Amino acid sequence: MAIMMAEDHTVCCPAKGNRRHADHWHREIAPLFVDGWVCEHGLLFAVEATIQLRRISFRQWYRPVPEGHAVYEGAVPQSPDSASMYQRWWLDSIAARVRAYLCAAMETEYQAVVDRLSSVRTDPSPMIRLSTSYLAPTRQDWLEADLSSLERTDLTDPALEHTKLMTLEPVHLLVASATTEAQLERIAAVARRMAEAINRRSFRYTYTSQRPLYGMATRFGPACAPVLAVMLDQTPFGKDKQLLAGMLAQFPTDAAYQILLERIDDRYAAAALAKAGVRFPQRAMRLLSDRAARTSSPAVRHALRLHAVAHDSPGELLTRTTRLPTWFAPALLPQILLRDGRSVVSEAAVIRLITALRTNGPDLDEAVTAVTDTADRASLAEFAWATMEAWQQAGYPAGNRWVLHALGVLGDDNTARQLTPLILGWPRQSAYQRAVYGLDTLVAIGSETALEQLRAIAMRAKTKLRRAANDKSAELAARLGTRLVR
Known part of the structure; x- marks a missing residue:
């Protein structure tokens, strides 16, 4: 599996690059592995394999050759909590595929899996325990225990350097199984603490996975905006920023719009802000005008002028820019x-x-x-x-x-x-x-x-x-x- 994942991308995805090769893995290759496990060995085996993959990564070695670089791959053991960008390429799609099988499983088969995962919960690794909560979301007591553990964790501990607790990967696993807004608020607080700890360290590892984010948005709607805001601030990747800012632009709330407005100097947030203005022109005019009255930001004032030209009548523009009381409409x-x-x-x-x-x-x-x-x-x-x-x-x-x-x-x-x-x-x-x-x-x-x-x-x-x-x-x-x- 490691060799297939890290195969020279020019063979699998010509002229597309490593990122496109990773996307190809997510969409097409990883599900085939899980399908094969389930068909050949059963669902319980697939669950066990998914958990154990937390203990494996792969490495790439390059050797100069006349034609370019020869790539040598190898699967290597690693701590389940070690921050490995390569490992998460496997696990995102594999774990999601296994979870989909579990959703369709018969009750007796599902219960057998839960019993096996329960025994795994004694593992000292936070990421192993979080994986069990992800695969069995019906066990809300596991989620609560994992969330409480993260709330108690001292994220300033130097020993956590280069671990997944210095990423937002635990947050993705938590939101995938959260069922209440109270849980979501606690997860957002944990995410903010993680972000603060990450920003104080020299090592910066970023993690963004679409599947749990879409599920969170479906279940909680605008209430998930604070979690998305933390992730938007943390990722350096344009594609991820575009995804997160775009999700915020869909929410019909002042809070979601304000999150984007506060980040207007980020080009992805600014683009999403413009789209939100098309969907909710009155909200955009009100909040842009309010911000323009309280700041000298050229970006805010420019956005206000553009929005006024595109969406508002002269009367509406005059209403907003003259700062009439909020109660007066x-x-x-x-x-x-x-x-x-x-x-x-x-x-x-x-x-x-x-x-x-x-x-x-x-x-x-x-x-x-x-x-x-x-x-x-x-x-x-x-x-x-x-x-x-x-x-x-x-x-x-x-x-x-x-x-x-x-x-x-x-x-x-x-x-x-x-x-x-x-x-x-x-x-x-x-x-x-x-x-x-x-x-x-x-x-x-x-x-x-x-x-x-x-x-x-x-x-x-x-x-x-x-x-x-x-x-x-x-x-x-x-x-x-x-x-x-x-």
Whole structure:
């Protein structure tokens, strides 16, 4: 087997290279060995052989000859825990093929295999024990024991240098048999510890196997993103990076997108990020805009510009780049109708209006006039009150006094009536200052109805708010030319 695996690849896979030869082994050659074992000797033998292959590797010796390099191969014994890149080429496909046979085995045959593997569990080698957990995933107690053992292992121990515990191979075996998200979280923590230990050492051995990763993604979906993130950081191989980043790009979650965004300087992560943006354009715009607002990274800003051009309307781009509050979603609010009752104010104009109201800048009057001169008054008030309700439902996040300002600018008599009970209730919620700002809103609405509401508050409120309401009533009455009756 070792000789076949390490055979001169120009004979087996002409002009394809060692990597393609390894792929050929995975897909076609290794399964034939397992099939032969099972047919000739039975499934129990195939399982035993798979375990014992952990103790074998092969070496290559090169001797210069006129035509090139002569390759001499040989199977050699080795520790099951020794980090051997050659060995894992055999075992990935062989172990997976044996596990597939076990899935289809009769109960009595499967139980005989489990009994044999149980006796192997006494082996001191962590990789031998992990192999038993992989081949018999129904024995969740074995998985738990192996996981606990790795959690207790001191990965800073110099004796672990050049062992598989300084690779992520144990993680691949664990995720292949994990069945709960709690287990997956623990595995992710172990993977992070292993990665930290690997990064502190001069010896770097990388391991990525597709089969357990696909199985993990099928069972756990987006919950496996933290494990994939560790593997993405550890592998130096472009093909593996492309695989891992591509898997993350499939997940419809902020967490998966953030993992790629945090690695945007890696060309494989950046490519996957672009694909994720095609699948989830709104999420991409939101998270890219948020990151662009918090970093000077040219890569992030470039990605934002490209995404905006490819996927978003000018209004959406303006929404994101002006950093509106997370609770404020213009697309979910009532549209502002024009006075003809059929057309609507453009989203870009709405965003400019809200931005001007928030900043209270020099362009406020122009932005307000651009909308109020053409929009239906009742529609403006409805939009403003819906914004107020969104703020209320979010728990009145601080720094959003502009919502009350918007009510004063866009509201009408009905707005004044709706606001009054809120103003009366805010002091009881330790929000006295918000109530005072609410009085300012009624003054800004500036109608006779708004004055009536101020007078009602002055009569019903407690002493402190009553005085403020009386003062605001006098202010508005003077503006309206109305004589107050005390």
